Amino acid sequence: MEIYLVVIIVMLAIVAGAAVMRVLQNNLLKTKSQAIVREAEEKAEIMKKDRLLEAKEKFLQLKSDHDKEVTQRNQQILKEENRIKQMENTLKQKMETFQRKDSELDSLKQSLEKQQSTVAQKKEEAEKMLQNQVKQLEKIAGLTAEEAKKQLVEALQEEARTEALSKVKDIIDEAKLTSVKEAKKIVLGTIQRTAAEQAIENSVSVFNIESDELKGRIIGREGRNIRALEAATGVEFIVDDTPEAIILSCFDPIRREIARLAMHRLVTDGRIHPARIEEVVAKTKKQIEEELVEIGERTCIDLQIHGLHPELIRMVGRMRYRSSYGQNLLQHSREVANLCATMAAELGLNVKLAKRAGLLHDIGKVPDDDAETPHALLGHKLAEKYKENWEVVNAIGAHHDEIEMTTMLAPIVQACDAISGSRPGARREDSENYMKRLKTLENIALSYNGVEKAFAIQAGRELRVMVESEKVSDDQADLMSIDLSQRIQKEMTYPGQIKITVIREKRSVNFAK
Numbered sequence: 001m002e003i004y005l006v007v008i009i010v011m012l013a014i015v016a017g018a019a020v021m022r023v024l025q026n027n028l029l030k031t032k033s034q035a036i037v038r039e040a041e042e043k044a045e046i047m048k049k050d051r052l053l054e055a056k057e058k059f060l061q062l063k064s065d066h067d068k069e070v071t072q073r074n075q076q077i078l079k080e081e082n083r084i085k086q087m088e089n090t091l092k093q094k095m096e097t098f099q100r101k102d103s104e105l106d107s108l109k110q111s112l113e114k115q116q117s118t119v120a121q122k123k124e125e126a127e128k129m130l131q132n133q134v135k136q137l138e139k140i141a142g143l144t145a146e147e148a149k150k151q152l153v154e155a156l157q158e159e160a161r162t163e164a165l166s167k168v169k170d171i172i173d174e175a176k177l178t179s180v181k182e183a184k185k186i187v188l189g190t191i192q193r194t195a196a197e198q199a200i201e202n203s204v205s206v207f208n209i210e211s212d213e214l215k216g217r218i219i220g221r222e223g224r225n226i227r228a229l230e231a232a233t234g235v236e237f238i239v240d241d242t243p244e245a246i247i248l249s250c251f252d253p254i255r256r257e258i259a260r261l262a263m264h265r266l267v268t269d270g271r272i273h274p275a276r277i278e279e280v281v282a283k284t285k286k287q288i289e290e291e292l293v294e295i296g297e298r299t300c301i302d303l304q305i306h307g308l309h310p311e312l313i314r315m316v317g318r319m320r321y322r323s324s325y326g327q328n329l330l331q332h333s334r335e336v337a338n339l340c341a342t343m344a345a346e347l348g349l350n351v352k353l354a355k356r357a358g359l360l361h362d363i364g365k366v367p368d369d370d371a372e373t374p375h376a377l378l379g380h381k382l383a384e385k386y387k388e389n390w391e392v393v394n395a396i397g398a399h400h401d402e403i404e405m406t407t408m409l410a411p412i413v414q415a416c417d418a419i420s421g422s423r424p425g426a427r428r429e430d431s432e433n434y435m436k437r438l439k440t441l442e443n444i445a446l447s448y449n450g451v452e453k454a455f456a457i458q459a460g461r462e463l464r465v466m467v468e469s470e471k472v473s474d475d476q477a478d479l480m481s482i483d484l485s486q487r488i489q490k491e492m493t494y495p496g497q498i499k500i501t502v503i504r505e506k507r508s509v510n511f512a513k
Contacts, residue, residue, distance in 0.1 A: 206245050209267065215239050217272050218246065218263075228274035232281040235259040253321035258284050292317030299330065303337055305356050309386035315366045322365060329366075332420055333359050339416035340409075349408055350391075357395035357413050360388070364396075376402040437494060444487060448480060462499040463488075469506035477502045 209215070219226045219239060226237050234255045238247040246263070250256045262284040266272050269280075293310075296317035300308055308316075319330035337358035344354035364379030373381075380397030388396075391407040398410040399417055438456040441463050445454035450471035455464045465484070467477055481502040488498060 206247055209244050209246060211244065214267060215246070218267075220272065220274075224274060225272055225277065228277045229259065229263070229281075232278050233259040233262065253323065254288065254318065257321055258288055261287070289314075292320070295320050295330070299334065299359070303334065303355055303359060305337075305352070305359060308356075309388075312360065312363065312382070312386050312388075315363050315382070316359065318366045319362070327420075329362055333362055335420045336361060336413070336416045339419055340412055343412050343416060344409070347408075347412070349412070353389060353391055354409055354412060356389070357392040357409050358416060360392065361396050361399050361413050361417060374400070374402055376400040437492070440492060441488070441498070444491065445484060448484070450476075460494065460498065462501065465500070465502045467502060467504050469504050472504055474504060477504045 209218075217225070218229075218237075220228075226239065229235075229237055233250075234252070235248050235250040235258075237259070238249055240247070248256050248259050248263075250259070258281065262277070262281045265280050265284065266277065269276075293314050294317070296308075296313035296315070299316050300306070300313060316330070316333075319333055320328070322329035337355045340354040340358035341351050344351050360379065360383060362375065362379065363382055364373075364375035364377070367378065367382075376397055376399055380393055380403065383393045383396050391409050394403070394405065394407050395409040395413040397403040398405040399414045401414075405411060405414075438460050441456040441460060442454040445451055445463060445465045448465075450467050451465055452468050453466040455466075456462075457464060463484070465480070467480070472480065481500050484500045484502070485498075488494075488500070
């Protein structure tokens with residue numbers, strides 16, 4: 001029992017000690033919290049003072065900056081006021097000057113009006129005197145004023161015609177000594193440095209066979225093979241009595257070439273029937289298309305032309321199987337490209353662009369789908385479509401004067417196209433038209449008064465006119481040559497140029513007996 005009491009007393013003592021400890025801890029915590037609060041209040045007071053000091057310093061700084069800005073603005077305002085005052089003074093001076101000039105002008109105007117009235121009076125007096133003098137001269141000369149004026153005008157016209165003719169002759173001679181000499185030098189040098197080919201017949205092709213026995217196999221039973229060939233190729237096959245030959249006739253050289261190659265494959269293979277014909281013709285067409293691209297690429301490489309659109313390259317290849325007046329279109333275009341490059345180099349222009357324009361100038365002759373548009377305009381559209389240089393586009397469209405020339409390349413391409421087409425042997429010309437052109441030249445010359453004989457020589461490139469010395473003077477002969485050249489340009493179409501030579505010869509013949 002005592003033990004329980006001791007335990008209870010001990011427990012009560014522990015509980016009391018714990019309560020005392022908690023009271024002591026609470027007092028200690030309260031003391032610490034009061035110290036922390038006091039410390040925080042002191043720090044807050046210090047921070048408050050610091051912020052107030054900073055705010056005062058910033059305010060003082062802003063005030064000083066504002067004062068400076070106000071001072072500067074006041075100075076600027078003073079400067080502007082001074083400048084405005086100076087401008088006002090200047091304007092006042094100018095106004096005074098203008099007023100002074102106005103007064104001077106008024107005085108001058110008054111004096112001019114007086115002078116005009118005086119001049120008008122003198123003019124009337126002079127007209128009256130002139131009329132009196134004219135009447136006196138009419139009485140003395142026995143002619144009216146109109147008759148005298150007519151005679152004077154006729155004399156002046158004759159004198160002016162003679163002087164004008166001599167001046168025209170001097171101008172032409174001077175031009176020949178300068179510009180014509182240089183132009184001929186450039187053109188002749190260009191032509192001499194460029195190789196050329198002759199025109200050839202290209203409306204039919206001849207396919208040679210080993211024996212006439214093959215003709216029957218090519219025709220086939222009831223002509224089915226030859227009909228299949230014509231339907232697949234679009235070429236007319238002429239099988240006649242010509243020994244060991246079959247004639248292929250077509251206006252399109254590409255179709256004719258496809259037919260020739262297909263025929264060669266069929267004859268070599270030996271199997272000739274409609275199904276085989278269609279198969280071989282299809283393969284041949286594919287081969288020709290690849291060959292066209294290869295020809296176009298090789299042409300561009302030879303001419304050192306880069307960056308050409310693939311479709312334009314294919315069209316360049318198609319030129320290989322096109323012709324113009326018997327002249328192969330690809331050879332003509334290559335020739336024009338080389339001529340343009342040489343001429344552009346002589347004139348200091350862009351050689352690459354000139355060569356490009358020369359090669360593509362007849363690209364409009366290749367497509368078959370637009371036969372109504374002139375080839376120059378069609379080529380212009382194609383070059384524009386495939387993003388060619390604008391100078392090249394203009395040169396293509398203007399080389400036959402279809403559009404206005406806006407670049408220096410355009411006249412060069414036009415001149416080189418004419419050079420390539422008009423050189424001897426370049427194009428095939430019908431003999432009847434050739435003879436007709438020569439006869440027309442001679443008839444134009446013979447239509448002039450005083451012409452005794454006229455001869456078209458050098459394949460129509462020169463016209464020599466013999467005039468009678470009694471009827472035509474030297475000045476009239478010069479005038480006749482100029483008039484003849486202008487008339488031929490207007491009335492005739494011809495390649496190149498024609499030289500007109502008027503010859504006036506006087507012969508004095510006597511006999512010594």
